[in-house]
Amino acid sequence: MIAANLPALQVVLPLFGAVLCAFLQRGILAWGVALIVSLAMPFIAAGLLIQVLDSGTISYALGGWKPPIGIEYRVDVVNAFILLLVSLIGAIIMPYAKASVEKEIPADRQAWFYAIYLLCLCGLLGMAITGDAFNIFVFMEVSSLAAYALIAMGRDRRALLAAYQYLIMGTIGATFYVIGVGLLYSMTGTLNLADMASRLGGIENSRAVLAAMAFLTVGISLKLALFPLHVWLPNAYAYAPSVATVFLAATATKVAVYLLLRYFFTVLGTVFAHKSLPIAEIVLILSLAAMFGASIVAIFQDDVKRMLAYSSVGQIGYITLGIAITNLAGLTGGIVHLFNHALIKGSLFMAIGAVFYQIGSVKLDDVAGLGKRMPITMGAFAIAGLSIIGAPGTVGFISKWYLVLGAFEKGWWWLAFLIVASSLISVVYIGRIIEVVWFRPVSAAAKRAKEPPLSMLVPTLLLVAATIYFGFDTTATAGIAGLAAELLLAGIR
Amino acid sequence: MTGQTLIILALLIPTTGIALIALTWWHQNLRETMTLTTAGALFYVVMLILERVLNGEQLATQAFQIVPGLDLAFKVEPLGMLFACIASGLWIVNSIYSIGYMRGNNEPRQTQFYMCFATAIASTIGIAFASNLFTLFLFYEALTLSTYPLVTHKGDDNAKAGGRVYLLILLGTSMVLLLPAIVATAVIAGTIDFTPGGILAGKTDNLTITLLLVLFMFGIGKAALMPFHRWLPAAMVAPTPVSALLHAVAVVKAGVFTIVKVIVYIFGVDALVASGNADWLLYAAGATVLLASAVALKQDNLKRRLAYSTVSQLSYVILAAAILTPISIVGAAMHIAAHAVSKITLFFAAGSIYTASHLTEVSQLDGIGRRMPWTMGAFAIGALSMIGVPPTAGFLGKWFMLTGAMDSGAWVAVAVIILSTLLNAGYFLPIIIAAFFREPGKDVKKHAHGEAPLPMVIALTTTAAGTLAMFFFPEVPLALAKLLAGV
Numbered sequence: 001m002i003a004a005n006l007p008a009l010q011v012v013l014p015l016f017g018a019v020l021c022a023f024l025q026r027g028i029l030a031w032g033v034a035l036i037v038s039l040a041m042p043f044i045a046a047g048l049l050i051q052v053l054d055s056g057t058i059s060y061a062l063g064g065w066k067p068p069i070g071i072e073y074r075v076d077v078v079n080a081f082i083l084l085l086v087s088l089i090g091a092i093i094m095p096y097a098k099a100s101v102e103k104e105i106p107a108d109r110q111a112w113f114y115a116i117y118l119l120c121l122c123g124l125l126g127m128a129i130t131g132d133a134f135n136i137f138v139f140m141e142v143s144s145l146a147a148y149a150l151i152a153m154g155r156d157r158r159a160l161l162a163a164y165q166y167l168i169m170g171t172i173g174a175t176f177y178v179i180g181v182g183l184l185y186s187m188t189g190t191l192n193l194a195d196m197a198s199r200l201g202g203i204e205n206s207r208a209v210l211a212a213m214a215f216l217t218v219g220i221s222l223k224l225a226l227f228p229l230h231v232w233l234p235n236a237y238a239y240a241p242s243v244a245t246v247f248l249a250a251t252a253t254k255v256a257v258y259l260l261l262r263y264f265f266t267v268l269g270t271v272f273a274h275k276s277l278p279i280a281e282i283v284l285i286l287s288l289a290a291m292f293g294a295s296i297v298a299i300f301q302d303d304v305k306r307m308l309a310y311s312s313v314g315q316i317g318y319i320t321l322g323i324a325i326t327n328l329a330g331l332t333g334g335i336v337h338l339f340n341h342a343l344i345k346g347s348l349f350m351a352i353g354a355v356f357y358q359i360g361s362v363k364l365d366d367v368a369g370l371g372k373r374m375p376i377t378m379g380a381f382a383i384a385g386l387s388i389i390g391a392p393g394t395v396g397f398i399s400k401w402y403l404v405l406g407a408f409e410k411g412w413w414w415l416a417f418l419i420v421a422s423s424l425i426s427v428v429y430i431g432r433i434i435e436v437v438w439f440r441p442v443s444a445a446a447k448r449a450k451e452p453p454l455s456m457l458v459p460t461l462l463l464v465a466a467t468i469y470f471g472f473d474t475t476a477t478a479g480i481a482g483l484a485a486e487l488l489l490a491g492i493r
Numbered sequence: 494m495t496g497q498t499l500i501i502l503a504l505l506i507p508t509t510g511i512a513l514i515a516l517t518w519w520h521q522n523l524r525e526t527m528t529l530t531t532a533g534a535l536f537y538v539v540m541l542i543l544e545r546v547l548n549g550e551q552l553a554t555q556a557f558q559i560v561p562g563l564d565l566a567f568k569v570e571p572l573g574m575l576f577a578c579i580a581s582g583l584w585i586v587n588s589i590y591s592i593g594y595m596r597g598n599n600e601p602r603q604t605q606f607y608m609c610f611a612t613a614i615a616s617t618i619g620i621a622f623a624s625n626l627f628t629l630f631l632f633y634e635a636l637t638l639s640t641y642p643l644v645t646h647k648g649d650d651n652a653k654a655g656g657r658v659y660l661l662i663l664l665g666t667s668m669v670l671l672l673p674a675i676v677a678t679a680v681i682a683g684t685i686d687f688t689p690g691g692i693l694a695g696k697t698d699n700l701t702i703t704l705l706l707v708l709f710m711f712g713i714g715k716a717a718l719m720p721f722h723r724w725l726p727a728a729m730v731a732p733t734p735v736s737a738l739l740h741a742v743a744v745v746k747a748g749v750f751t752i753v754k755v756i757v758y759i760f761g762v763d764a765l766v767a768s769g770n771a772d773w774l775l776y777a778a779g780a781t782v783l784l785a786s787a788v789a790l791k792q793d794n795l796k797r798r799l800a801y802s803t804v805s806q807l808s809y810v811i812l813a814a815a816i817l818t819p820i821s822i823v824g825a826a827m828h829i830a831a832h833a834v835s836k837i838t839l840f841f842a843a844g845s846i847y848t849a850s851h852l853t854e855v856s857q858l859d860g861i862g863r864r865m866p867w868t869m870g871a872f873a874i875g876a877l878s879m880i881g882v883p884p885t886a887g888f889l890g891k892w893f894m895l896t897g898a899m900d901s902g903a904w905v906a907v908a909v910i911i912l913s914t915l916l917n918a919g920y921f922l923p924i925i926i927a928a929f930f931r932e933p934g935k936d937v938k939k940h941a942h943g944e945a946p947l948p949m950v951i952a953l954t955t956t957a958a959g960t961l962a963m964f965f966f967p968e969v970p971l972a973l974a975k976l977l978a979g980v
Contacts, residue, residue, distance in 0.1 A: 405676055
């Protein structure tokens with residue numbers, strides 16, 4: 001009974017949790033609800049993944065209405081992987097959140113914070129699980145509106161402006177998405193993604209479908225912050241409350257990338273394969289621009305959160321690069337980097353969140369000398385930093401290995417060198433933080449800093465440990481990413 | 494014990510050492526006991542492995558698959574065995590020396606120092622026993638990262654600047670050149686395992702082989718082939734025991750070790766000879782030998798002079814490997830060992846002079862041999878070995894190199910070896926002459942000082958004796974070198 005309804009539970013549980021949080025009003029109680037819900041999520045997602053691996057794609061008719069008329073929740077190995085990623089990050093953040101939220105959010109808004117957080121989680125999971133184009137839009141709006149609110153709760157007043165900026169950009173993205181879906185609906189008469197894909201045969205070169213492809217690409221790219229549509233991201237990540245930054249950085253853009261994968265390979269696979277639009281080439285160029293441009297900008301940031309935000313834009317470039325390479329190794333690299341980057345950026349932002357908790361600032365001048373005051377936190381930061389550089393023995397290396405392998409297998413030697421050269425830029429910006437933290441004298445702000453409470457330290461260390469563990473045991477990451485890539489590539493053959 | 498157990502023990506012992514050192518931070522003597530015990534235990538295990546290898550046994554571990562085609566696996570082959578012997582043996586001596594140096598100079602953060610040192614040794618053992626390019630690469634990077642805190646140990650601006658150059662060149666070359674070379678090898682050959690005879694032979698065209706050779710040779714930045722040698726002089730800001738670690742025990746040795754290993758087991762000596770595209774390497778290495786020696790001549794700072802001497806000596810090894818005859822490969826392996834014991838002696842002597850008298854420049858060393866006879870005596874032996882004068886270890890390597898070069902008619906190499914021997918003599922002999930036969934300068938006379946602390950003197954006498962002993966009893970290294978070259 002429960003096993004059969006897991007797809008619904010995955011989305012409905014956080015939705016009810018959000019309502020409950022809003023009713024409870026007390027911060028600590030709301031945290032308890034959010035904790036229980038968040039901890040339950042990975043079990044549901046894992047259950048779904050196991051079912052998918054055992055017996056293939058799950059089709060769940062919501063409310064008993066048969067697809068393609070009713071809304072279908074459709075779970076295959078691709079989105080099962082994404083669901084697990086989002087749930088895991090959500091679960092590891094919640095224990096961490098308590099102390100951080102108590103410090104950064106006024107007491108009367110804490111319950112709201114958890115309610116909105118759960119709504120955002122619900123929206124992201126919904127986007128990933130549903131097999132209906134319009135339903136995706138609904139969940140996109142749920143998660144985006146919640147994200148704007150989360151960002152606006154930042155202590156810095158610039159958070160409001162950042163949220164507003166994101167709101168404008170995000171709405172444009174969502175609008176483009178809906179226009180794209182509308183065009184596809186007018187051509188196929190269905191909103192069910194699988195149904196849509198099968199009905200596109202023969203009309204894949206019609207102008208309306210090509211226009212739909214363009215609208216969808218731009219709309220989703222805004223959501224996933226593909227360079228140069230990333231301008232909302234640095235401010236949003238920099239001024240949001242620490243917990244919100246960790247959560248959004250590790251999950252929101254990743255789900256948007258999933259949508260791109262889904263549309264490029266499953267729904268519009270024939271369009272993508274026919275190359276009537278130079279989509280792969282465009283994505284390739286923009287990915288490279290992100291890998292170099294955004295990473296270089298990251299070097300010059302004086303605020304650690306902003307630096308990491310620009311680094312995120314660069315890292316998203318690696319993920320989309322996997323799409324552009326379009327062979328098994330390359331796409332596996334992109335998808336596994338989706339997971340790996342979530343672990344890495346989650347760890348980095350958690351460590352920096354702990355710094356903010358202790359000294360109330362993440363300016364480079366203020367974190368000077370922290371290596372002596374918070375050696376464990378900063379050590380964790382350094383290890384996650386190695387992972388973003390792609391040192392062997394960390395998850396970053398696994399992603400890089402697949403991407404470079406994909407480039408070589410395609411005969412693109414030049415691309416292989418660009419990939420490794422761009423990862424050298426991350427040595428510079430991570431190295432800059434490391435030098436400031438360990439070689440500069442302790443700053444005035446850091447004088448009395450000490451390690452954060454265990455409730456923050458332990459989740460951070462767990463996530464950092466995961467960046468090492470999955471650098472060696474890749475059956476659950478690269479293994480499943482490989483299966484997902486195979487499934488997706490089947491769509492463009 | 495099975496071979497697998499022994500290899501895993503050799504990796505686990507220094508790793509456990511890191512934890513033991515960390516746990517005993519509160520008691521200096523106990524902490525140092527941990528370092529020495531770990532070093533001793535490691536050497537013992539390595540000797541057990543050596544015994545089996547000399548008996549012709551094949552030691553290997555089971556492969557642990559990371560992703561398909563990417564395995565974590567270890568296998569003992571002759572060159573790796575030699576490297577492991579050098580590293581684990583010299584770690585003991587180096588630890589004794591470190592204790593004298595770190596206490597004598599009241600260095601801060603000593604626990605961190607010994608922990609990083611043990612990490613570096615663990616990485617070195619991993620490099621030595623790696624059975625494929627990925628495993629080697631993993632520990633190669635670990636070695637760079639674990640030595641970074643050692644290089645920057647002083648924590649001042651100089652250390653920071655030196656550390657930057659160190660990290661950027663070593664990480665940069667390995668990430669931008671070596672890693673693509675490894676992936677390309679995997680794509681072309683379908684494997685990255687070290688295999689006698691090479692894995693690239695006949696798999697691709699000549700141009701690709703040349704390109705890959707360029708990528709590997711410059712990508713292995715630790716071998717300091719010009720123009721990627723700048724990190725070695727930059728790393729001179731480190732405390733002297735670290736310089737010894739970099740120059741003799743681990744880092745540069747890991748570089749030339751990897752070069753020889755790639756030439757022998759990835760490209761294959763015969764295949765490279767057949768394709769005829771390793772000639773440029775001969776010239777590149779020869780140029781580095783001569784240029785670095787010329788730069789060394791001009792250095793007044795003793796450690797900088799030694800650093801450039803290292804750059805030049807490393808390219809001897811590359812030169813020997815590039816001659817591509819079995820006998821020159823023996824020369825390359827022997828020179829790795831000979832340079833290790835000799836250069837560590839020289840650095841120990843430099844550090845001992847600094848600790849006793851705080852002198853750092855060559856021009857200040859007039860007459861110092863009379864006050865520090867042991868130190869300067871050892872220095873003289875090390876220097877003679879670098880020049881290649883018998884009865885020192887350095888003679889052996891050069892002998893095999895020259896024989897190999899003459900056999901194959903590589904007259905460029907012969908000329909380089911002769912010319913650089915003169916240059917070596919030119920920058921080492923004046924130091925020895927000044928130290929023993931000149932009157933001390935006036936300002937030096939005011940600071941009366943004797944020998945350095947006893948642990949340091951013991952350490953440098955041991956390695957000097959080792960330099961001599963390797964000439965008279967070269968059986969074990971020679972046997973391993975011959976196994977490697979298949980002669």
